[in-house]
Amino acid sequence: MTARKEKIIIREVSLRDGLQSIGRTVPTGQKLEWLAAAHGAGVREIEVGSFVPARLLPQLADTAELLRAARAFDGLQASVLIPNLKGAERALDAGADLMLLPLSASLQHSLANLRKTPDEVVGEMARIRAARDASGSRTLIEGGIGTAFGCTLQGYVAPDEVLRLAQALLDAGADRISLADTVGYADPARVAELFGRVRAAVGDRLHGAHFHDTRGLGLANTLAALQAGVRRFDACLAGIGGCPHAPGASGNVSTEDLAFMLDSMGYETGIDLERILQVRALVAGHLGDVPLHGALWRAGLPKTRASAGANGRTA
Amino acid sequence: MTARKEKIIIREVSLRDGLQSIGRTVPTGQKLEWLAAAHGAGVREIEVGSFVPARLLPQLADTAELLRAARAFDGLQASVLIPNLKGAERALDAGADLMLLPLSASLQHSLANLRKTPDEVVGEMARIRAARDASGSRTLIEGGIGTAFGCTLQGYVAPDEVLRLAQALLDAGADRISLADTVGYADPARVAELFGRVRAAVGDRLHGAHFHDTRGLGLANTLAALQAGVRRFDACLAGIGGCPHAPGASGNVSTEDLAFMLDSMGYETGIDLERILQVRALVAGHLGDVPLHGALWRAGLPKTRASAGANGRTA
Numbered sequence: 001m002t003a004r005k006e007k008i009i010i011r012e013v014s015l016r017d018g019l020q021s022i023g024r025t026v027p028t029g030q031k032l033e034w035l036a037a038a039h040g041a042g043v044r045e046i047e048v049g050s051f052v053p054a055r056l057l058p059q060l061a062d063t064a065e066l067l068r069a070a071r072a073f074d075g076l077q078a079s080v081l082i083p084n085l086k087g088a089e090r091a092l093d094a095g096a097d098l099m100l101l102p103l104s105a106s107l108q109h110s111l112a113n114l115r116k117t118p119d120e121v122v123g124e125m126a127r128i129r130a131a132r133d134a135s136g137s138r139t140l141i142e143g144g145i146g147t148a149f150g151c152t153l154q155g156y157v158a159p160d161e162v163l164r165l166a167q168a169l170l171d172a173g174a175d176r177i178s179l180a181d182t183v184g185y186a187d188p189a190r191v192a193e194l195f196g197r198v199r200a201a202v203g204d205r206l207h208g209a210h211f212h213d214t215r216g217l218g219l220a221n222t223l224a225a226l227q228a229g230v231r232r233f234d235a236c237l238a239g240i241g242g243c244p245h246a247p248g249a250s251g252n253v254s255t256e257d258l259a260f261m262l263d264s265m266g267y268e269t270g271i272d273l274e275r276i277l278q279v280r281a282l283v284a285g286h287l288g289d290v291p292l293h294g295a296l297w298r299a300g301l302p303k304t305r306a307s308a309g310a311n312g313r314t315a
Numbered sequence: 316m317t318a319r320k321e322k323i324i325i326r327e328v329s330l331r332d333g334l335q336s337i338g339r340t341v342p343t344g345q346k347l348e349w350l351a352a353a354h355g356a357g358v359r360e361i362e363v364g365s366f367v368p369a370r371l372l373p374q375l376a377d378t379a380e381l382l383r384a385a386r387a388f389d390g391l392q393a394s395v396l397i398p399n400l401k402g403a404e405r406a407l408d409a410g411a412d413l414m415l416l417p418l419s420a421s422l423q424h425s426l427a428n429l430r431k432t433p434d435e436v437v438g439e440m441a442r443i444r445a446a447r448d449a450s451g452s453r454t455l456i457e458g459g460i461g462t463a464f465g466c467t468l469q470g471y472v473a474p475d476e477v478l479r480l481a482q483a484l485l486d487a488g489a490d491r492i493s494l495a496d497t498v499g500y501a502d503p504a505r506v507a508e509l510f511g512r513v514r515a516a517v518g519d520r521l522h523g524a525h526f527h528d529t530r531g532l533g534l535a536n537t538l539a540a541l542q543a544g545v546r547r548f549d550a551c552l553a554g555i556g557g558c559p560h561a562p563g564a565s566g567n568v569s570t571e572d573l574a575f576m577l578d579s580m581g582y583e584t585g586i587d588l589e590r591i592l593q594v595r596a597l598v599a600g601h602l603g604d605v606p607l608h609g610a611l612w613r614a615g616l617p618k619t620r621a622s623a624g625a626n627g628r629t630a
Contacts, residue, residue, distance in 0.1 A: 150617065152617075152618045155617070155618070156617075184614055184617070185617055187576055187579035187580050188538050188576070188580055189579070189580035189581055190579070190580075213610060214610065214614045215572070215575060215610055215611045215614050215617075216534060216569065216572035216575070216576070216609060216610030216611055217534060217572070217575075217576050217579075219531060219532060219534065219535040220534040220535045220537070220538045220576060222535070223503050223535045223538055223539065224538065248613050249610070249613045249614040250610045250613065250614070254531065257530070257531035257532070260530060260531070260532075261502055261503070261531070261532050261535060264502035264504070264505070264532075265502050265503055265504035265505075266504055293610075294531060295528060295529065295530055295531030295564070295565045295608075296530045296531055298563050298564045298565065299499055299529045299530050299564040299565070302465065302467075302470070302471075302499070302500055302530075303467045303470070
């Protein structure tokens with residue numbers, strides 16, 4: 001291995017995507033415990049909530065409070081999801097470090113979930129960029145292209161359409177974009193193709209990947225995206241997240257399994273594996289009977305890991 | 316995709332590795348149901364048992380009977396594990412298509428589990444090859460190098476040692492070798508390195524990979540081995556297999572998730588995904604409260620898969 005390890009960022013999204021999908025309300029105090037524990041384990045990017053109307057997602061109604069609390073943690077980038085310009089204004093007011101506007105590449109999923117066409121979301125991106133610039137804020141804007149591989153309503157989505165939307169979001173003012181496999185339609189071949197093509201077109205402005213493990217391919221897809229040059233991955237502690245169309249199905253890629261894979265491969269994630277397993281246990285304790293996922297916690301770390309060096313390599 | 320799809324073989328090992336690890340005795344009639352159902356779903360290589368003394372593994376005592384029954388299935392390669400020359404003689408008598416002699420690359424694991432050094436196993440391989448040749452049988456001999464990445468007793472294993480043992484097994488008369496990550500010490504970087512080096516040295520005589528999903532990396536490791544040129548993978552229905560050192564830990568890579576990944580990527584496995592999910596349900600029914608693994612069965616196949624073609628691709 002090289003003396004200086006390459007960095008990979010894991011963005012923890014359980015407080016937003018995880019809790020949104022499983023529909024469980026966790027008290028703000030417990031969320032703050034998660035946040036502090038995750039930061040303590042080395043996580044430096046956390047999506048803390050969503051500025052959607054509280055009546056739609058009451059479990060995320062404390063997002064502004066979490067953003068405020070996040071300021072106390074050294075070097076923490078606290079991000080939020082925003083559904084539209086109104087959400088962006090709240091995010092700017094609350095001082096989010098980054099706001100993520102989701103767009104569904106699947107027209108049918110977009111109409112069903114966002115009640116807008118993808119191109120109407122691109123229009124909203126332009127208004128959000130104007131509002132950010134007018135505010136003088138340094139809040140980053142990420143366009144998150146969901147159902148980038150397909151969805152249950154429409155089936156597979158054509159890479160050309162994702163490429164078009166990626167460029168349109170950037171042209172409309174997004175600072176960066178990310179691609180999400182929202183419901184498990186990606187596979188390593190499609191990931192290599194789509195991430196490769198989008199990266200060839202927009203370079204490092206393709207800034208992240210968000211994989212669900214719905215059909216078990218989460219980490220294999222992650223590996224394919226890593227090979228395509230992606231260096232930031234979303235994940236959820238205990239693999240929460242689920243899939244509204246498949247009760248009990250596995251959710252987001254598990255943070256602890258992802259951190260273990262990257263660390264084992266010789267990358268630097270900044271995450272302490274023993275501590276992140278403790279954070280998983282904390283989260284599991286708060287979630288009670290919610291189905292949890294991930295494999296590492298059952299087996300534990302390789303026994304001789306510590307003596308062989310941080311990533312088990314002796315050289 | 317190309318018009319003609321590349322073939323990948325999945326060898327089903329639940330009747331041997333799965334049942335051995337979980338210590339559950341399944342009646343022979345139920346095993347024959349699994350075997351018939353797996354064959355019906357398109358599986359063409361099945362490890363049906365092990366010729367170890369029945370007092371050690373009573374759940375595999377019906378191996379000869381399963382081998383006999385396997386002859387009735389068109390195009391089925393029925394293989395068995397053999398611990399030594401005596402097991403090989405039984406396999407030759409019973410007409411196994413292939414016999415796999417396991418060797419542990421970890422000296423400590425080898426001494427603890429096989430009560431021999433790796434080099435003593437290489438010596439046994441030479442005697443087995445001589446017996447096979449003397450018998451005039453066409454039974455193939457595979458040397459299966461287990462703990463090829465490490466084990467709980469010894470920690471990580473040096474690739475140089477695996478390379479040396481691979482060559483030694485072939486020199487001693489193995490027709491082919493395979494590499495196994497027995498307890499979840501592999502990661503995609505190590506897989507790329509080790510499989511790449513062994514393949515460079517012995518070519519296609521490196522004939523298979525056997526991954527456990529102990530720490531969640533089973534399919535990511537599979538992808539790395541696939542990229543290194545491997546075209547045959549062991550797997551277990553419902554991901555059974557477990558790990559004797561970690562009660563409840565996930566076992567072998569799940570056959571149904573693996574078949575789904577390969578099929579989605581455009582490879583031809585010969586396995587019908589809907590039918591293999593039915594076989595999984597059959598196995599699950601027979602196993603009762605044994606912990607099962609895998610993700611696909613919970614979410615099901617992508618909804619529009621059939622209409623989009625066998626692998627979801629429209630082109």
